[in-house]
Amino acid sequence: MRIAIEGCMHGDLDKVYQTLKRIESQNGTKIDLLLCCGDFQAVRNERDMESLNVPLKYREMKSFWKYYSGREIAPVPTIFIGGNHEASNYLWELYYGGYVAPNIYFLGFGGVIKFGNIRIGGLSGIYNARSYRTGHHERAPYNESTIRSVYHVREYDVLKLMQVEEPIDIFLSHDWPVGITDCGNWKQLARYKPHFEKEIQEKTLGSKAAAQLLEKLRPAYWFSAHLHCKFAAVVQHGEGGPLTKFLALDKCLPRRKFLQVIEIESEPGPYEIQYDVEWLAITRKFNSIFPLTFKNANFGATQLEMEDCRQLVSSRLQERGTKPFEFTPTARPFDPTHSDPNGSFSGCPRNPQTESLLQLLELPYLLDSTPESREGRYSPSAAHSIQRGDFLRLSYALVSCFQANSINRGYIMPKEKSHILILEGFDSVFYTAQFIAVWQLMCFLSPDSETHFTNMQVLLFIIVKIFLLMMWTNQNLKKKLMMWTLEKSNSESHTLACAGSMQRAKEWLTTACKFRNWPK
Numbered sequence: 001m002r003i004a005i006e007g008c009m010h011g012d013l014d015k016v017y018q019t020l021k022r023i024e025s026q027n028g029t030k031i032d033l034l035l036c037c038g039d040f041q042a043v044r045n046e047r048d049m050e051s052l053n054v055p056l057k058y059r060e061m062k063s064f065w066k067y068y069s070g071r072e073i074a075p076v077p078t079i080f081i082g083g084n085h086e087a088s089n090y091l092w093e094l095y096y097g098g099y100v101a102p103n104i105y106f107l108g109f110g111g112v113i114k115f116g117n118i119r120i121g122g123l124s125g126i127y128n129a130r131s132y133r134t135g136h137h138e139r140a141p142y143n144e145s146t147i148r149s150v151y152h153v154r155e156y157d158v159l160k161l162m163q164v165e166e167p168i169d170i171f172l173s174h175d176w177p178v179g180i181t182d183c184g185n186w187k188q189l190a191r192y193k194p195h196f197e198k199e200i201q202e203k204t205l206g207s208k209a210a211a212q213l214l215e216k217l218r219p220a221y222w223f224s225a226h227l228h229c230k231f232a233a234v235v236q237h238g239e240g241g242p243l244t245k246f247l248a249l250d251k252c253l254p255r256r257k258f259l260q261v262i263e264i265e266s267e268p269g270p271y272e273i274q275y276d277v278e279w280l281a282i283t284r285k286f287n288s289i290f291p292l293t294f295k296n297a298n299f300g301a302t303q304l305e306m307e308d309c310r311q312l313v314s315s316r317l318q319e320r321g322t323k324p325f326e327f328t329p330t331a332r333p334f335d336p337t338h339s340d341p342n343g344s345f346s347g348c349p350r351n352p353q354t355e356s357l358l359q360l361l362e363l364p365y366l367l368d369s370t371p372e373s374r375e376g377r378y379s380p381s382a383a384h385s386i387q388r389g390d391f392l393r394l395s396y397a398l399v400s401c402f403q404a405n406s407i408n409r410g411y412i413m414p415k416e417k418s419h420i421l422i423l424e425g426f427d428s429v430f431y432t433a434q435f436i437a438v439w440q441l442m443c444f445l446s447p448d449s450e451t452h453f454t455n456m457q458v459l460l461f462i463i464v465k466i467f468l469l470m471m472w473t474n475q476n477l478k479k480k481l482m483m484w485t486l487e488k489s490n491s492e493s494h495t496l497a498c499a500g501s502m503q504r505a506k507e508w509l510t511t512a513c514k515f516r517n518w519p520k
């Protein structure tokens with residue numbers, strides 16, 4: 001069996017399939033399967049785009065919608081996992097896995113599937129210690145925080161995969177298993193990507209969850225993406241133990257190493273995607289403790305026996321066959337002749353594939369349950385951190401409070417698809433500039449994937465802020481800092497607050513207005 005492996009897709013299905021066709025005609029061979037290691041961007045329409053966490057300048061429809069609408073058909077069966085740039089609302093509909101388009105199969109948030117007699121497992125998302133122990137509490141439409149946390153790997157899905165006992169041939173994870181760099185030429189990697197060196201040496205580059213799974217599952221092959229470079233390694237599991245060949249690939253760009261074709265010994269076809277008995281038995285066993293709030297699952301609480309689950313799954317699959325349920329569209333596809341950017345969000349419909357699978361396994365549908373309120377949640381990190389958006393609003397209110405006397409007017413200006421809160425008034429320029437300067441420092445200290453600031457960071461913010469207030473009498477410094485921040489934030493004059501949604505900008509404006517009698 002000839003399998004092509006691709007790093008990140010980033011919605012460029014057209015280009016990847018074209019490359020596959022070229023390879024096939026150059027070598028006179030046929031590729032049986034395409035595996036993609038995440039950042040697939042299964043964006044069907046403008047509304048799905050709102051669930052995709054990417055900077056504004058990268059918000060592009062790309063080519064998935066053509067395959068979803070049936071205009072194009074994937075020429076090779078394609079199996080993918082999720083990364084950190086996904087239409088998360090759509091993937092959530094197919095939490096247990098399913099077809100996102102004809103011939104394109106999503107492996108699920110965690111999953112195992114068979115292709116011919118080859119067994120393929122995968123874990124979607126990226127590892128983040130803060131979200132790891134929480135349940136899947138995110139529901140579309142997502143806010144500033146949940147649009148990021150929705151793709152964080154959860155302990156529940158990892159522990160389910162840890163139950164797999166039968167051998168796995170291929171495993172996919174979006175971010176790399178932490179420590180994998182020790183098993184390859186990491187010095188060469190560090191020369192190519194110097195900013196990884198510190199993390200490689202501190203052993204923090206990659207996913208702890210993936211490393212745990214690599215050690216347990218010991219698959220023959222492990223493929224990853226995310227870091228946008230090629231890296232190969234060989235893992236020896238114990239002395240004389242089995243080997244795992246690891247390969248990470250780039251995203252699809254000209255002259256980049258995004259594709260690799262391997263040949264795997266397998267039984268002759270038919271090469272078809274099929275349900276995996278052991279995985280469905282695990283799914284049945286642990287569905288009763290599926291955590292859908294901030295609380296994590298209690299693994300001791302499941303009542304079902306693995307053997308009973310396996311028997312039920314086997315007999316069910318014998319009755320109906322092992323092919324997954326067929327693709328069914330659940331939202332209208334993008335129409336380039338008639339764009340509909342303002343269509344309101346209709347939530348997550350129940351995907352018939354998911355409903356049918358749950359019926360087959362005699363399980364209830366849980367994906368649309370409403371998570372409990374934030375207040376009632378258990379999250380060790382929550383007590384020690386503050387959400388970015390709240391922090392911004394809070395700080396803004398403080399700035400406004402201090403500067404109420406010199407601010408004359410506040411208004412919201414739309415700018416390049418985002419909104420900017422503008423406060424007019426000479427002195428406020430200094431103060432907000434100072435605020436933005438510290439804000440930028442905070443963002444720099446806290447990497448992009450984080451949605452919360454820790455108490456330490458907030459404390460640091462306050463210290464820097466007090467220091468700056470003390471220095472504020474120095475007119476020269478004040479001017480320099482203001483010039484720097486205004487340059488950074490691309491504004492002409494007056495004062496601006498960080499861009500965001502219209503609703504956010506309005507919230508800030510209302511907060512600021514409370515301290516000053518502006519007309520609203």
Ligand SMILES: [Zn+2]
Nearest residue numbers: 039083084226
């Ligand atoms: Zn990624």
Ligand SMILES: [Zn+2]
Nearest residue numbers: 008039226251
């Ligand atoms: Zn990527």
